[in-house]
Amino acid sequence: MSTQTAPALVLKSGPEAKAFLAEVDAMAATQVEACYQCGKCSGGCPLSYAMDYQPRQIMRLVQMGLREEALRSRTIWICATCYTCTARCPRDIDIAGVMDALRVKALRRGLRPAERNVGVFHQVFLDYVRCLGRSYELGLMLVYKLRTLRLTEDLLLGLKMFKRGKLAVRPEASRGRDEVLAIFREAAAGDAGAAAGGATGGTGAEAAGPAGGTRSGEAKGGGAR
Amino acid sequence: MTEEPLRYAYYPGCSLHSTAREYDLSMKVVARAAGVELLEIPDWNCCGASSAHVTDPFLGFALPGRVLALAEEMGLDVVAPCAACYGRLAAAREEAARHPDYVRRLEKATGRRLSGSSRVWNVLEWLSQERVSAAVREALKRPLEGLAVAPYYGCLLVRPPKVTRFDDPERPVTMDRILETIGAVPVDFAFKTECCGASLGISRTDLVSELSGRILAAAADAGAEAVAVACPLCQTNLDSRQEAAGLRQGRTFDLPVYYITQLVGLALGASARELGLGRHLVDAMSLLREKKLA
Amino acid sequence: MKRVGVFLCWCGSNIAGTVDVSRVAEKVRLLPGVVYVEENKYTCSEPGQASIMKAIKEHDLERVVVASCSPRLHEPTFRRTLEAAGMNPYHLEMANIREHCSWVHTDREEATAKAFDIVRMAVAKALRNEALQPGRISIEKKALVLGGGIAGIQAALDIADAGHQVILVEREPTIGGRMAQFDKTFPTLDCSSCILTPKMVDCAKHPNITLYTYSELEKVEGYIGNFNVTIRKKARGVDEALCTGCGLCQTKCPVKVDSEFDVGVGKRKAIYTPFPQAVPNKPVIDKENCRYHKTGKCRICERVCEAKAIRFDQEDTIFEEKVGAIVVATGFDLFDLEAYGEYGYGLYPDVISSLQFERLINASGPTEGKIRRPSDQEVPQSVAFVLCVGSRDDQKGVSYCSRACCMYSVKHATQYREKVKDGRAFVFYMDIRTPGKAYEEFYRRSSVDYGVEYIRGRPSKIYQKGKKLVVRAEDTLLGRPVEVEVDMVVLAPAMVPKHDAARMAQTLGVSYDGYGFLNEAHPKLRPVETNTAGIYLAGACQGPKDIPDTVAQASAAGAKVVALFSQDELTTEPMVARVDEALCSGCLWCKPVCPYKAIEAKTVTERVAGRTVTREVASVNVGLCQGCGACTVACRDGAMNLAGYTNDQVLAEVDDLLADLRPACGQR
Known part of the structure; x- marks a missing residue:
């Protein structure tokens, strides 16, 4: 939970508080305002025990326009997108989709994911996809371990997998990788557009953030450096 | 129904070329035995897995979108054995209908058109369709009698239900039926569709061990001797984290985690080698030998 | 031309908040036939109605237009007003500038223009309205x-x-x-x-x-x-x-x-x-x-x-x-609980419905009122009551609240605690709704006097673990996921x-x-x-x-x-379909479109050019006709007319609305 110094959480009463809700709704193509806080999402979430905010509370943060709390939460990075919440929500809110929207917004904003390792993982994963058109599991593991300085964790496991031929030594590249690179570039360009003009995804609120957040499509958006 | 052989665009995805080679092998064994042609999509690319859609919505759409476009060029439906790939492809097909601007941007970047004409099949749908299951029934050589298997569906085969439109998201039965077809005993358990932790398998191993442990415990307590899966990530998490999961649960698990296609292949008489059964971390052979199935 | 009086209603701010009623009044004054215009804050109120009656007398009004709400709400009211003033009630015409205008628009300019159009159409029709007389039918008591x-x-x-x-x-x-x-x-x-x-x-x-x-x-x-x-x-x-x-x-x-x-x-x-x-x-x-x-x-x-x-x-x-x-x-019926696969109804014998629980605690029920769970007939030492199964669920159930489940589940938990002294009763709820006499007090007693425990959270999953059932939910007041192991679960299904x-x-x-x-x-x-x-x-x-x-x-x-x-006879609505037999060709297209089965064929005998001929025409049973007008639309001959909404009257409205557009069309 966020640490609280003021005697009460001051809720913004101006129209800007609604903007965040509208942006998230638009990005996730859902209606977070429908949430009536029943907690069915969080009761069924296999990872809610490890989250700082329950998924239900994330919905509440979005409803109340508490952008910072939502985007800086660990919850959005711990969510494994299993869609249990979405499948069960009695108000038919795509809660997993909202988590996606918040992660994208956090990255566009240049925020470092509150779960650093998760951010690094996604970033390294996408780096390989961007270069090769395909992922490269051995490389992914090695670079991830280097970047997170978790060199010994899973060393034995990695060796075992390697011995059973589960980790291909040589990366495999897709012959379509030029097109894949073009997709990454288009994503980056689109982000820039979204940040500048307020296109489909969200209005320009993120543009105001540091870094303009336009580089996510270039796979550097993990922002974990 | 035509008598032409069933043909599918085959999208193995990255895992089936590395950690899940045995899934790829067994897919092909089953397809051959069932008389189905799997034509691997040329120049396929990674679907982006969860990393793409958490990073950028267009990226999350366009990577699987390109794969779908390639399948459309082949004029075939896609079968995607990896549940995560299946989920991304199915989602991209939905998004294409909702976001014409995404489709335009994909075309701009790749020069490829996407109309949504190719349907996406997951491995369970593909195996349980009438012609394939009939062929399997006919070619059955070694029914897996007495093998108690917990069918573990995980997340992305059944969720989100509005995208997958496949089976009951809470109590799916397709894999249970397939196991019955090959003579095995499906073990109903309460964690069939609970999440194993998915891609947190590398970044938050503690969480994955916990989640996988709950699933394995439920399966073992229900009397399962093995687990069947239809997803490389599920297999990796349940198989490679089994020891750690046992530690967290204060018990020892010894549950081989098979791909459903390995079990079908086995029942069709394929050899352990053909099915890559030696590639598992939790010994996959002892149980089969014990049951005189390999 | 008939003398028309127009009464424009503000409906408090319901209409006046969006429509500039005074500007509408100014323009209406200039319409042909309109001899009197008046604005009222609430036309349906006693002074509003009195003012209509007064104006009818003072200005010799022959037709009255009330521009206010939907005729479904106050047409009967104003018809009575006209009748009280000695006028045929069907000389009234309602212009709906609330539901059809002020409530559905936000732009004041456009809403005002539209309100005027609605009123002018009503005036055009009112000029052609005719006196109608209700019929009388007997009543089988x-x-x-x-x-x-x-x-x-x-x-x-x-x-x-x-x-x-x-x-x-x-x-x-x-x-x-x-x-x-x-x-x-x-x-x-x-x-x-x-x-x-x-x-x-x-x-x-x-x-x-x-x-x-x-x-x-x-x-x-x-x-x-x-x-x-x-x-x-x-x-x-x-x-x-x-x-x-x-x-x-x-x-x-x-x-x-x-x-x-x-x-x-x-x-x-x-x-x-x-x-x-x-x-x-x-x-x-x-x-x-x-x-x-x-x-x-x-x-x-x-x-x-x-x-x-x-x-x-x-x-x-x-x-x-x-x-x-x-x-x-x-x-009513009860919602099919198997729609919630995550709750295990139909799979686990000890997950039962509230109605089944009702039978289990009933002294004349199968267990003679002893609470025994179905699987092994043992007395459950803990029971979870789950509210809103099907209710308030847009995705898997129905969107509405079933209204009774909170209270009967509170009752069930109370009864359980009464019968099983050491047993624990958990009620999983989202809101406990007690809007009835002595309901809230009953709810309070359940926890204070009977020790029922309430957990605010909609359970996400119920599954069996050994002989127990595990209920997983978030305690939303604690903000933490919780698991409760119980012997029996009672689901409160939506009323459908x-x-x-x-x-x-x-x-x-x-x-x-x-x-x-x-x-x-x-x-x-x-x-x-x-x-x-x-x-x-x-x-x-x-x-x-x-x-x-x-x-x-x-x-x-x-x-x-x-x-x-209490009446011996009933007056019937005179706004029913009428057939002009001279025009009717007897095609009877009107018959299948009538939802009230009010149209039959009848044979008429006429003398044409000195010869006697018989032919079929449509005939309306005015007792059955509800005045929907479907037959008038289906009639190719224009022989079918709805009293009070004749073709002539409706077209007069359309003509009036299009009057301004006509020159523009002509110029093309």
């Missing part, structure tokens, strides 16, 4: 009540007590309905049977009530005051006149099946009365399970029956009745329309909502009437209700029927 639950029983008794004949038709072998299944009623915890069964007996004994159980409505024809209904009395397999209700047949019958009355937690025989206090206390033979019907052998019941009342070959009888009014009290509610509505010719609940004529002001005159609603067929509300509505429906029957 006998009522049909459909459904013998507490709603039907109450309505039937109220009507019968007022001295009118009532036919009470019930589908099941006994009257009593859902309430007969309940143990106790909230918030007083008085015994359900003790307050219901005397009423059931009253029904059976009342000289004015004829009871048809095990019977169904087949067909309804006619109209208010004059319905012809067809009823099928299903074969009971038992001669009711001979049967003494001794029950020996039930004791001896060798076939045991799940009891519908006990919702699967108890058994019954193939010849049975649903429960010992059934009214009538005459059994029926369930042919699907009867051994004799299935195998041709057995006939034990026949042998043991001293009254010789068994009739295996009895057939359904079908008969007709003429009634003046119908009260629909067909009740009867499975065949839509078919019933179509048989009756009344409307129903998207769920299948029957529609009242107005949600606030006409809550027990339907849009079909002479048909009234009582109880949960109209929407989820608890017993107090059901009984109140049933008595209201009864009062409506009694009020109807």
Whole structure:
């Protein structure tokens, strides 16, 4: 939970508080305002025990326009997108989709994911996809371990997998990788557009953030450096 | 129904070329035995897995979108054995209908058109369709009698239900039926569709061990001797984290985690080698030998 | 030209907040025929109506236009005003500038322009309005009540007590309905049977009530005051006149099946009365399970029956009745709990429904009131009660609140704690809704005096672990996921329309909502009437209700029927279709489009060029016609006209609206 110094959480009463809700709704193509806080999402979430905010509370943060709390939460990075919440929500809110929207917004904003390792993982994963058109599991593991300085964790496991031929030594590249690179570039360009003009995804609120957040499509958006 | 052989665009995805080679092998064994042609999509690319859609919505759409476009060029439906790939492809097909601007941007970047004409099949749908299951029934050589298997569906085969439109998201039965077809005993358990932790398998191993442990415990307590899966990530998490999961649960698990296609292949008489059964971390052979199935 | 007075209503700020009424008034003043214009803050109020009457006299008005709300709301009001001023009430024309304008627009300029258009059209039509005279029809002072639950029983008794004949038709072998299944009623915890069964007996004994159980409505024809209904009395397999209700047949019958009355937690025989206090206390033979019907052998019941009342070959009888009014009290069904795979109903025997729990705690239920869980007949030491299963769920259930579940679950938890002293009762809820007299106090007592524990969170999953059931939820007040292990789970299912509610509505010719609940004529002001005159609603067929509300509505429906029957004749709406026989070609396209079956062919004889010829023309039964106008649209000859909405009058409105556009068209 966020640490609280003021005697009460001051809720913004101006129209800007609604903007965040509208942006998230638009990005996730859902209606977070429908949430009536029943907690069915969080009761069924296999990872809610490890989250700082329950998924239900994330919905509440979005409803109340508490952008910072939502985007800086660990919850959005711990969510494994299993869609249990979405499948069960009695108000038919795509809660997993909202988590996606918040992660994208956090990255566009240049925020470092509150779960650093998760951010690094996604970033390294996408780096390989961007270069090769395909992922490269051995490389992914090695670079991830280097970047997170978790060199010994899973060393034995990695060796075992390697011995059973589960980790291909040589990366495999897709012959379509030029097109894949073009997709990454288009994503980056689109982000820039979204940040500048307020296109489909969200209005320009993120543009105001540091870094303009336009580089996510270039796979550097993990922002974990 | 035509008598032409069933043909599918085959999208193995990255895992089936590395950690899940045995899934790829067994897919092909089953397809051959069932008389189905799997034509691997040329120049396929990674679907982006969860990393793409958490990073950028267009990226999350366009990577699987390109794969779908390639399948459309082949004029075939896609079968995607990896549940995560299946989920991304199915989602991209939905998004294409909702976001014409995404489709335009994909075309701009790749020069490829996407109309949504190719349907996406997951491995369970593909195996349980009438012609394939009939062929399997006919070619059955070694029914897996007495093998108690917990069918573990995980997340992305059944969720989100509005995208997958496949089976009951809470109590799916397709894999249970397939196991019955090959003579095995499906073990109903309460964690069939609970999440194993998915891609947190590398970044938050503690969480994955916990989640996988709950699933394995439920399966073992229900009397399962093995687990069947239809997803490389599920297999990796349940198989490679089994020891750690046992530690967290204060018990020892010894549950081989098979791909459903390995079990079908086995029942069709394929050899352990053909099915890559030696590639598992939790010994996959002892149980089969014990049951005189390999 | 007729002298028209126009009365523009502000409706407080409802209209004036969006429409500049004064500007509309200025423009209306200039319309041809308009000799008087007035604005009122509330035209429907007493001073508003008085002002209309005054203006009629002072300005010799011949037509009146009221620009206010929907005619569905206040047309009858203003017609009475005109009548009181000595004017034919059908010289009124309503211009709806509220629902059709101010409520649905935000732009003041555009709304004001539109309001003027609506008013000018009304003026154009009013100029052509004609005096209409209502007709008169007789009333058959006998009522049909459909459904013998507490709603039907109450309505039937109220009507019968007022001295009118009532036919009470019930589908099941006994009257009593859902309430007969309940143990106790909230918030007083008085015994359900003790307050219901005397009423059931009253029904059976009342000289004015004829009871048809095990019977169904087949067909309804006619109209208010004059319905012809067809009823099928299903074969009971038992001669009711001979049967003494001794029950020996039930004791001896060798076939045991799940009891519908006990919702699967108890058994019954193939010849049975649903429960010992059934009214009538005459059994029926369930042919699907009867051994004799299935195998041709057995006939034990026949042998043991001293009254010789068994009739295996009895057939359904079908008969007709003429009634003046119908009260629909067909009740509700429960939501199919298996739609929630995550709760395990149907998979785990100890996950049961609230109605099953009701049978388990009922002293006359299968366990004689001892709470034993189905799987092993042990007394559960902990029970979880889950609210809103199906209710308030846009994705898997129904969007509405079922209104009674909070209170009966509070009751269940209280009763459980009363019976199992050391047991723990957990209620998983989202909101405990207690909007009734003494309800909140009952809820408070449940936790303070009975120790019921409330957890605010909608459970996400229920699964079996050994002999226990694990309920997973978030305690939303703690903000943490919780797991509770219990011995039994009771799910409170949504109340949903009867499975065949839509078919019933179509048989009756009344409307129903998207769920299948029957529609009242107005949600606030006409809550027990339907849009079909002479048909009234009582109880949960109209929407989820608890017993107090059901009984109140049933008595209201009864009062409506009694009020109807207090007259000897009924005036009929004169706005009905009329055929100009000279124009009618007899094609009868109008006949199939009429939803009220009000059009028939008739043969007319005329002299044409000196010869006598006969031909077919359409003919409207004004008793049945509801004035919907569908036939006028279908008529190719323009022979069909709806009084009060003639082709001429409607086209006058259109012409007036297009008048401004015409030059523009001409220039093209």
